[in-house]
Amino acid sequence: MKQKVVAVVGPTGVGKTSLSIEIAKKFNGEIISGDSMQIYQGMDIGTAKITEEEQQGINHYMLDIISPEQTFSVADFQHMVRNHIDEISSRDKLPIIAGGTGLYIQASLFNYQFTDNKRDESFQKKLEEEAEQKGAYALHQRLKEVDPEQAEKIHPNNVRRVIRSLEVFERTGKSMAANHEKQSLTSEYEPILVGLEMDRQLLYQQINDRVDQMMENGLLEEVTGLYKQGLSNNQAMQAIGYKEFIPYLKGEETLERAIELLKRNSRRYAKRQYTWFKNKMDVHWYTITPNDKNINFSTILKDLAGMIDNK
Structure with missing residues (x-):
């Protein structure tokens, strides 16, 4: 049982x-x-x-x-x-x-x-450098263009989460919400x-x-x-x-x-x-x-x- x-x-x-x-x-x-x-x-x-x-x-x-x-x-x-x-x-x-x-x-x-969600360190580093050069707001705007729903949930200063969301989109071509929808609702x-x-x-x-x-x-x-x-x-x-x-x-x-x-x-x-x-x-x-x-x-x-x- x-x-x-x-x-x-x-x-x-x-x-x-x-x-x-x-x-x-x-x-x-x-x-x-x-x-x-x-x-x-x-x-x-x-x-x-x-x-x-x-x-x-x-x-x-x-x-x-x-x-x-x-x-x-x-x-x-x-x-x-x-x-x-x-x-x-x-x-x-x-x-x-x-x-x-x-x-x-x-x-x-x-x-x-979550096993397939391994971090792409080179992509992550690239976005970190972009945040330093252009500012956190610019990176957040980039997320807003590809995944406005996720951008709404994340404060622009939360660079780590912005980068993570952009990385998911880069890897899957889908928004965070769309990736969540794919998940199984079976339970142990x-x-x-x-x-x-x-x-x-x-x-x-x-x-x-x-x-x-x-x-x-x-x-x-x-x-x-x-x-x-x-x-x-x-x-x-x-x-x-x-x-x-x-x-x-x-x-x-x-x-x-x-x-x-x-x-x-x-x-x-x-x-x-x-x-x-x-x-x-x-x-x-x-x-x-x-x-x-x-x-x-x-x-x-x-x-x-x-x-x-x-x-």
């Missing part, structure tokens, strides 16, 4: 973390973060990383595993998550992925193949995907409120500390919650504008997450409201009991 894995998915700010805790408590589970940015140490507030108190004694994995100076690929993520799934299940506990980042979760649960597991959704305006208000709370909790200080370490161009600092403050710290933008952009980018990201999970994965969706989460969660737990027993 294949190992059952529960994944809690949906847009940012909808309540995935709280639900994953309730599932773990009821079904003797342990939680793997499906978020591509919570892997970084010292990036806690901007990634909405679960606190030790919020974990309620439940073991959590894929948190604080590398420093912000390091890079981490989807293939790296896939490998580590699968190891955690195997280890958790070996102790007769239920692996639960709380996410997060659509591609990373899909790659971890399904048979995404039995995934049970639970999705949370919320009225758009209610969700956006929650996101705006959460950004305000992040600021009160010290988000600016967190970003400033990373900026002073010289990490402004690193992969980690291109995340939503961090990149918006770089122009402010450089004296190019007001703090009010940075906060406004963070709220806007968070709302847009929530919309992209929702679209990804709706289009790419077979998810059991539940509409929840901020004031009735406990009622909503009890319904989900009851349904999950049937799904886990019957699969």
